[in-house]
Amino acid sequence: MFKRLSAEFLGTFWLVLGGCGSAVLAAAVPNLGIGFAGVALAFGLTVVTMAYACAGISGAHFNPAVTLGLFFGGRFSGKDVIPYILVQVIGAIAAAAVLYLIASGKPGFDATASGFASNGYGEHSPGGYSLQACMVSEFVLTAMFLIVIHGATDRRAPAGFGPLAIGLALTLIHLISIPVTNTSVNPARSTGVAVFQGTWALQQLWMFWVVPLLGGAAGGLIFRFLLGEDSRRA
Numbered sequence: 098m099f100k101r102l103s104a105e106f107l108g109t110f111w112l113v114l115g116g117c118g119s120a121v122l123a124a125a126v127p128n129l130g131i132g133f134a135g136v137a138l139a140f141g142l143t144v145v146t147m148a149y150a151c152a153g154i155s156g157a158h159f160n161p162a163v164t165l166g167l168f169f170g171g172r173f174s175g176k177d178v179i180p181y182i183l184v185q186v187i188g189a190i191a192a193a194a195v196l197y198l199i200a201s202g203k204p205g206f207d208a209t210a211s212g213f214a215s216n217g218y219g220e221h222s223p224g225g226y227s228l229q230a231c232m233v234s235e236f237v238l239t240a241m242f243l244i245v246i247h248g249a250t251d252r253r254a255p256a257g258f259g260p261l262a263i264g265l266a267l268t269l270i271h272l273i274s275i276p277v278t279n280t281s282v283n284p285a286r287s288t289g290v291a292v293f294q295g296t297w298a299l300q301q302l303w304m305f306w307v308v309p310l311l312g313g314a315a316g317g318l319i320f321r322f323l324l325g326e327d328s329r330r331a
Contacts, residue, residue, distance in 0.1 A: 098177075102184045104155035108147040109188030112159050113289045116140035118196050120214040120279075133275045140280070141268030148260030157260070160283040161185055161306075162313030166243035170317030171325070172250075182285075189289030197293045208293045215290045215298035216281040216305045224276040231278045232304065236312040238270045239282040243316025248324065281305040282312070 119139035123131045131139070148157040156173070158164045161182040167173035197213070200206050212221070218231035226234075242263075248254060249262040267282075274280045281287045287305035291298035 098180070101155040101177075102180060104151040105158060105181055106184045106188040106191075108151045108155070108157055108159040109185045109285055110192040111147050112140070112143040112283075113189045113192035113286050114196055115143035117193065117214040117286065117290050118199070121196060121200050121211070134272065137268050137271030137275060137280075140271050141264040141266075143264075144267050145260050145264030148263060152260060155181075159185060159188075159285075160313075161285055162239050162283060162309040163243065163246060164313075165310050166239075166246070166313030166317035168317065169314045170243070170247050170321045172247065172317075185285040186288055189285040190292055191289075193289035193293050196290075209295055212279075212298070213290045213294040214279065215294040216279045216287045217298065217301050218278060218304060219301075221297050221301060222277060223279055226277045228304070232308050234274050234277045235281055235305065235308040236315070238274055238280075239309040239312030240316035240319065242266055242270060242282055243313050244320050244324070247317065247320035251326075253326070278305075282309050284309055 116136065116139050119131060120136045123129075124133070124136050144157075144159065147159065151157045156167070158167065158181060164173060164178055164181045164185070168175055168178050193213075197208060200208070200213075215221075217223075218226065218228045222231055245266040246263055249259040249266075270282055271280045274282075284306040287298075287302060291302045
């Protein structure tokens with residue numbers, strides 16, 4: 098278990114440092130910025146790289162919604178859900194702390210004013226989307242992410258391509274929803290940066306726990322009962 102939890106810590110750390118780091122440090126650099134598409138690709142690359150590194154150790158969840166979704170999909174033991182979620186949150190906060198130390202080395206940096214890659218709705222949505230719209234986005238995209246994860250790691254899937262499919266799915270999710278919520282689908286990722294943003298991000302954090310967890314559970318159940326092997330034989 099120690100090795101499994103260590104893998105989850107490091108994988109979540111890398112996801113937040115790579116994905117949120119690209120948003121904070123590289124997205125809007127004049128003439129050289131990577132923009133929304135670059136940030137979306139960065140999140141996908143973090144998952145691809147660490148999934149290949151850690152899937153054989155911990156299953157490479159790196160996300161409380163994934164852990165809960167795999168439990169509801171019948172792929173993960175209930176006794177390990179809480180330990181996984183705890184180390185994922187700790188890994189995300191640790192990565193956000195490192196990112197804060199880097200970003201604060203630039204004169205004029207202000208995590209509160211900049212948003213620090215935090216997720217938000219209403220006036221804090223990048224595109225000004227309502228709470229309802231943001232909830233629908235987070236629920237549906239998290240559910241679809243879990244369906245992809247279950248399918249890509251199913252024993253009937255082509256061997257060796259699971260991390261690539263999952264990383265590309267996360268890239269697509271970010272391409273869709275960065276303008277809506279700045280893309281969470283991961284409560285740990287939302288928590289890590291919200292701690293350092295410190296104001297509205299913490300106030301709105303409840304939504305980025307409740308809705309992705311519900312979406313993850315829904316995605317696990319959908320795959321289990323509609324697409325799983327038992328349902329196919331029924």
